[in-house]
Amino acid sequence: MNNFIFQNPVKLIMGKGMISELANEIPAGKRIMVTFGGGSVKKNNVYNQVKKALEGFHTVEFWGIEANPTIETLRKAIALGKEEKIDFLLAVGGGSVIDGTKLISAGLLYEGDAWDLVLAGNETNTVPLATVLTLPATGSEMNAGAVISNTATKEKFSFFSNYPLFSILDPETTFTLPGNQIANGLADTFVHVMEQYLTVPGVSRLMDRWAEGILQTVIEIAPLIQKDKHNYDLMAEFMLSATMGLNGFVALGGIPQDWATHMIGHELTALHGLSHGHTLAIILPGTMNILRESKGDKIIQYGERVWGITGGTRDERINQAITKTDQFFRSLGLTTRLSKENIGTDTINEIERRFNERGAAFGENQTVNGKIAKKILSDRL
Amino acid sequence: MNNFIFQNPVKLIMGKGMISELANEIPAGKRIMVTFGGGSVKKNNVYNQVKKALEGFHTVEFWGIEANPTIETLRKAIALGKEEKIDFLLAVGGGSVIDGTKLISAGLLYEGDAWDLVLAGNETNTVPLATVLTLPATGSEMNAGAVISNTATKEKFSFFSNYPLFSILDPETTFTLPGNQIANGLADTFVHVMEQYLTVPGVSRLMDRWAEGILQTVIEIAPLIQKDKHNYDLMAEFMLSATMGLNGFVALGGIPQDWATHMIGHELTALHGLSHGHTLAIILPGTMNILRESKGDKIIQYGERVWGITGGTRDERINQAITKTDQFFRSLGLTTRLSKENIGTDTINEIERRFNERGAAFGENQTVNGKIAKKILSDRL
Numbered sequence: 001m002n003n004f005i006f007q008n009p010v011k012l013i014m015g016k017g018m019i020s021e022l023a024n025e026i027p028a029g030k031r032i033m034v035t036f037g038g039g040s041v042k043k044n045n046v047y048n049q050v051k052k053a054l055e056g057f058h059t060v061e062f063w064g065i066e067a068n069p070t071i072e073t074l075r076k077a078i079a080l081g082k083e084e085k086i087d088f089l090l091a092v093g094g095g096s097v098i099d100g101t102k103l104i105s106a107g108l109l110y111e112g113d114a115w116d117l118v119l120a121g122n123e124t125n126t127v128p129l130a131t132v133l134t135l136p137a138t139g140s141e142m143n144a145g146a147v148i149s150n151t152a153t154k155e156k157f158s159f160f161s162n163y164p165l166f167s168i169l170d171p172e173t174t175f176t177l178p179g180n181q182i183a184n185g186l187a188d189t190f191v192h193v194m195e196q197y198l199t200v201p202g203v204s205r206l207m208d209r210w211a212e213g214i215l216q217t218v219i220e221i222a223p224l225i226q227k228d229k230h231n232y233d234l235m236a237e238f239m240l241s242a243t244m245g246l247n248g249f250v251a252l253g254g255i256p257q258d259w260a261t262h263m264i265g266h267e268l269t270a271l272h273g274l275s276h277g278h279t280l281a282i283i284l285p286g287t288m289n290i291l292r293e294s295k296g297d298k299i300i301q302y303g304e305r306v307w308g309i310t311g312g313t314r315d316e317r318i319n320q321a322i323t324k325t326d327q328f329f330r331s332l333g334l335t336t337r338l339s340k341e342n343i344g345t346d347t348i349n350e351i352e353r354r355f356n357e358r359g360a361a362f363g364e365n366q367t368v369n370g371k372i373a374k375k376i377l378s379d380r381l
Numbered sequence: 382m383n384n385f386i387f388q389n390p391v392k393l394i395m396g397k398g399m400i401s402e403l404a405n406e407i408p409a410g411k412r413i414m415v416t417f418g419g420g421s422v423k424k425n426n427v428y429n430q431v432k433k434a435l436e437g438f439h440t441v442e443f444w445g446i447e448a449n450p451t452i453e454t455l456r457k458a459i460a461l462g463k464e465e466k467i468d469f470l471l472a473v474g475g476g477s478v479i480d481g482t483k484l485i486s487a488g489l490l491y492e493g494d495a496w497d498l499v500l501a502g503n504e505t506n507t508v509p510l511a512t513v514l515t516l517p518a519t520g521s522e523m524n525a526g527a528v529i530s531n532t533a534t535k536e537k538f539s540f541f542s543n544y545p546l547f548s549i550l551d552p553e554t555t556f557t558l559p560g561n562q563i564a565n566g567l568a569d570t571f572v573h574v575m576e577q578y579l580t581v582p583g584v585s586r587l588m589d590r591w592a593e594g595i596l597q598t599v600i601e602i603a604p605l606i607q608k609d610k611h612n613y614d615l616m617a618e619f620m621l622s623a624t625m626g627l628n629g630f631v632a633l634g635g636i637p638q639d640w641a642t643h644m645i646g647h648e649l650t651a652l653h654g655l656s657h658g659h660t661l662a663i664i665l666p667g668t669m670n671i672l673r674e675s676k677g678d679k680i681i682q683y684g685e686r687v688w689g690i691t692g693g694t695r696d697e698r699i700n701q702a703i704t705k706t707d708q709f710f711r712s713l714g715l716t717t718r719l720s721k722e723n724i725g726t727d728t729i730n731e732i733e734r735r736f737n738e739r740g741a742a743f744g745e746n747q748t749v750n751g752k753i754a755k756k757i758l759s760d761r762l
Contacts, residue, residue, distance in 0.1 A: 001395075001396075001552075001613075001614055001617035001618065001621070002396065003395065003396025003397060003398075003399060004393075004395055004396060005392065005393070005394050005395075006392070006393040006395075007390070007391070007392040007393065007547075008389070009388070009390045010388070011386065011387070011388040012385075012386070012387040012388065012633075013386050014382075014384065014385055014386075014387075014633075014634075015382075015383065015384025015385060015635070016384060017384075018384060166388075171382075202614075204617075204618065204621065205598050205601060205602070205618050206594060206595065206598045206618055206621055206622055206625065209590075209591075209593075209594030209595070209597055209598055210590075210591050210594050212590075212594070213587060213590030213591050213593070213594050214587065214590070216590055217586050217587045217590055220586060221586070232382075233382055233583075236382035236585075236634070237382065237585065237586050237587055240382070240585065240587055240633060240634060241587055244587065244633075249630065252393075252395075252621060252625075253395075253617070253621060254396070
C-alpha cells in the first residue's frame with residue numbers, strides 16, 4: 001500500500017423526495033444561480049420540485065449547458081453570474097451540467113477568460129456549489145473534477161476545483177431517462193472503476209474487493225434495468241454505484257490509476273461528438289488487449305472474480321476477460337467498434353498526432369503515448 | 382434502498398512517516414492536550430515522533446486512558462484540560478484513547494459531570510479533536526462514536542459527538558502490538574461489518590458487496606499477519622479495513638443494522654473485564670444461531686460469498702456458516718465459549734435482568750430483549 005491523504009466532504013442526500021431538503025441546506029441570503037441542461041427537467045417534474053424547494057430564495061436560472069459542456073456556453077453563464085452578483089450555484093442535471101457549473105464556480109471569481117483556468121488544470125478559489133443529480137454516470141456530484149470542451153479548437157480537458165457542498169440524489173428523477181443515456185451511464189460507471197482497478201493486483205487488497213464489488217453490481221443490475229427502467233431499487237443501485245465509482249473511495253491506499261482509455265475517449269468525443277460513455281466502451285477492450293503484458297495479472301484477477309473465468313492458459317484467460325468486457329458493453333446496446341461509427345484511420349492518425357504534440361504519457365506506467373494510442377485505436381477498428 | 386444522508390468529513394492521512402504531518406494539520410496558536418493510554422507509545426517510537434512533530438506547539442500531556450475508558454479517568458482529564466484552557470485535543474493510541482478523548486472534547490465545554498453527557502447519549506458542542514491511531518480495531522478514528530464505561534456502576538454505554546478533524550494512520554506503529562491485541566482488533570473489525578451486514582439481503586446490493594469485501598480481506602490477511610506481524614502491507618490492509626469497517630461507508634443506502642452482539646458484549650466487558658473484540662467473538666455465533674430464522678437469507682448469502690458454502694439444505698448451510706465464523710475467531714487465538722472464561726448462568730441472568738430493566742430491544746427488528754439475550758448467551762456456554 002502507498003501513502004495517501006483522503007478527504008471527501010460532500011454531504012450525500014439520497015432518496016425519494018429528498019429534493020425538498022434544498023431549503024434546509026442552502027444558507028439563507030444567498031444569490032443563487034440554478035444551472036440546467038436542455039430542458040428535460042421540465043418533463044420529469046425535477047424543475048417543479050426545485051422551484052418549490054427554493055421558494056423565498058433569490059434565484060436566477062441559466063439554461064442550456066450541453067453534453068460535454070463547452071467553454072463557449074460557460075462564458076455566457078459566467079457573464080450572467082457576475083452581472084447578477086451570484087454567490088451560490090446549484091447545478092440541476094447530469095455530469096455535464098455539474099462539470100460545467102464547477103468551471104462557472106471558479107470563473108465567477110476570475111477576472112480573465114475561464115478557458116485559462118481549464119488550461120491551468122485547477123482552481124480552488126470558487127463560489128460554493130451544490131447539485132441535484134438526474135443522470136447517474138460521471139460521479140461529478142461527489143468529486144472535485146470536471147471535463148470541459150472547446151468547440152473552436154475541438155479540445156476536451158480535465159479541470160479540478162472544489163467538491164460540491166452537498167448533492168441530492170433522488171432515483172425517481174432517472175425514470176424518464178432515454179435508454180441510450182442509461183447505457184452510457186452504466187458504461188461510464190464501469191470504466192471509471194476499471195481505470196482505478198485494472199493496473200496491478202494487491203496494492204490494496206481491500207480496494208480491489210470494493211472495485212470488484214461495484215463492477216459486479218453494475219453487471220448484475222444492467223440487464224434488469226433494461227427490462228424495467230422504472231424500478232426504484234435498481235435505479236438507486238445504479239445511482240449509488242456511479243457516485244461511489246468516482247468519489248475517491250475505491251482509490252484509497254494510493255493505488256495506481258490508468259485513465260488512458262478516458263484520454264483517448266475524450267479525443268473521440270472532441271473530434272466526432274460521440275457520447276462519453278460510448279467512447280469508453282469502444283476503447284477499453286483495446287487498452288486491455290494492447291497492454292495485456294503489463295496488466296495481465298490484474299486482468300486475470302478481474303476475469304476470475306468478476307466473470308468467473310478460471311480455466312485456460314494465461315493468454316486464453318486474458319482473451320476471455322476482454323471478450324466478456326466487450327460483450328457487456330454490447331449488451332447495453334452500445335457499439336464497440338470504430339468502423340460501426342464510421343471512424344477510420346484519419347481520426348486515429350489525428351489522435352496520434354495530438355498525443356505526440358502534447359507529449360502524452362498516460363496510463364499507470366505513463367506508456368500510453370501517440371504510438372500506443374494508435375495501436376489501441378487500431379485494435380478497435 | 383432506503384433514504385439516507387451521509388457525510389464523513391475526516392481527513393485520513395495514511396502511511397509511513399505520516400505522523401510528521403501533525404505540524405501541518407494542527408492550527409497555529411492552539412493549546413493542545415495530547416492524550417495517551419498506558420505508555421506503549423514510548424516503546425514503539427510513536428511518542429518521539431509526536432513530540433518532534435509538535436515542537437513549537439503549546440502542549441499538555443494526559444496519560445492513562447485505559448482499555449474500555451472509564452468516566453473516573455476521563456473526569457481527571459477534563460479537570461486538567463479546563464485548568465489548562467485546552468482548545469485542541471490530540472488522541473494518540475487505540476480506540477479506547479480516541480473514544481475517551483471524544484468525551485473529553487465535549488466535557489471541556491460542559492459545566493456539570495461528564496457522565497451526564499454519556500447518559501444523554503450525545504453532545505456535539507466540543508473542542509476540536511484529531512487522532513494518531515496505533516491499534517486498528519474500533520474505527521473510532523473515522524467516526525463520531527465512543528463507548529464509555531463506569532467502574533462504580535459496572536455500566537458501559539455509547540456516546541456520540543463530532544468526527545475527528547483528521548486521523549493519522551501509520552501501519553508501522555502497529556509492529557509492536559501484542560498478539561492478543563491484534564486478534565481482538567481483527568475480531569472487532571469483522572463484527573463491526575457483520576453488525577451492518579447480517580440482517581436481510583439486497584437492501585443495497587452494492588453495500589452487501591463492500592461489506593463482504595472487508596470480511597474477505599480480514600479472513601485473507603488474518604493468518605498471514607499471525608505469521609508475520611511486521612509485514613507493512615498486511616498491517617496496512619488491517620488498518621484500512623478496520624477504519625472502513627465503521628466509518629459509515631458500508632452503511633450507505635440506509636441499510637438496516639443489528640448491534641445486538643455489541644450490546645450483549647458490552648455487558649460481558651462491564652461485568653468481567655473481557656476485552657471488547659473477544660466478547661464479540663463469543664457472542665456473534667450465538668446471535669446468528671438464535672436469530673437464524675429472521676437472518677437466514679443473509680446468513681446463506683454470507684456463507685456462499687464469503688466462505689464458498691454452496692451445498693446442503695438451508696439449515697445445513699446456516700450451520701456451516703456459523704461454524705466457519707466460530708472457527709475463524711478461534712483461529713485468531715480467541716476462545717468462543719463463556720465456560721472457557723469461567724462465565725456461567727449467574728452472569729447470563731444478570732444481563733437478562735439489566736436488559737429487562739432497561740427495556741432493551743436491540744437488533745434490526747428490535748427483538749433482542751432480555752429473554753432473547755439470555756438465549757444467545759446460553760447458546761455460547
